[in-house]
Amino acid sequence: MSDVENRCRIVLVAPQLAKADAMRGVIEDALRGGDVSSVVLxxxxxxxxxxxxxAESVVPVIQKAGAAALIAGDSRTAARAKADGIHVTGGFDAMEDALERFAPEMIVGGGRxxxxxxxxxxxELRPDYIFFGKLxxxxxxxxxSKNLDLAEWWASMVEIPCVVMGGQAIGSVADVAESGAEFVALRHAVFADPQKAAMMxxxxxxxxxxxAPRFED
Structure with missing residues (x-):
């Protein structure tokens, strides 16, 4: 296990951009900044x-950088775009349906x-990860604070990884990491100024x- 894999890692949540070319450029720049485990579109x-x-434009860029491309939205788009997985934004029923249809061939996680x-x-449905917060x-x-409390409780007793939505400040990654969460999701903190995405x-x-505390092997 590498040192990066042994501590909390970054999940990027793509910003709201309608044009594929613009989104591809912004995501490509951000991924030049260093380790990112996955990108949610x-x-x-x-x-x-x-x-x-x-999605068809951006997914290959994400995958080329070594990150997983996760689609939050129409599940048919995930398959057509050859994404790595689906981020479920609904509750129990939506998660159960996605797992039945797409696991284990695709990553399925999220939930409300x-x-x-x-x-x-x-x-109990055994998703690949649980998400605390909203995209x-x-x-x-x-x-x-509620999401941090949930993550601390979850990480102490459940093996399924959790992702916590970070704040608008880059420093919020430290708060999430200290909760024991395996992943911190960032959106505004990275993409508020797209020209600084890689730097962020x-x-x-x-x-x-x-x-970030290190996990036990």
């Missing part, structure tokens, strides 16, 4: 055709884990190298 308000075009009960219900939940500088990814990795 939300559908936002794009129609199915536009989202598929965007709002409390311990719903998290445990999702965990657009980075509305403050720091991560939501590099800074986040440097903070994690310095401050």
């Amino acid at each position: 939300p559908q936002y308000d794009l129609d199915e055709r536009s989202f598929q075009k965007l 884990a709002k409390d311990r009960h719903s998290a445990l219900e999702l965990g 657009d939940g980075d509305i403050k500088a720091e991560p939501h 990814v590099a800074e986040a990795n440097a903070l994690l190298d310095e401050k």
Whole structure:
């Protein structure tokens, strides 16, 4: 296990950009900044055709950089774009359906884990990961305290990895890492100024190298 794999890693949540060329450029730049485990592409308000075009353009860029491309939206788009997996934004029923249809060939994770009960219900389905927070939940500088509490509880007792939505500040990665979460999701913190995306990814990795606790092998 490498040192990067032995501590909390970054999951990028793509910003809301409608044009495929613009999204591809922004994501490509961000991935130059250093280690990123995966990139989630939300559908936002794009129609199915536009989202598929965007995904087909961006997924190869993500995969070329060694990260997993996860689609949050129309599951048919994930298959057509040859993505690595699906990020489920719904609750138990949506997760169960996605796992039945796409696992184990594709990564399936996410869920709407709002409390311990719903998290445990999702965990019984054995997804690849649980997500605490919302993909657009980075509305403050720091991560939501409830999500940090859930992650700390979850990481201490469940083997399924968890992802916590970080805040708008790059320094929020340290707060997430200290909870024991395996992954921290970043959106605004990296993409608020697209020209600085690579720099922000590099800074986040440097903070994690310095401050993130190491997992046991």
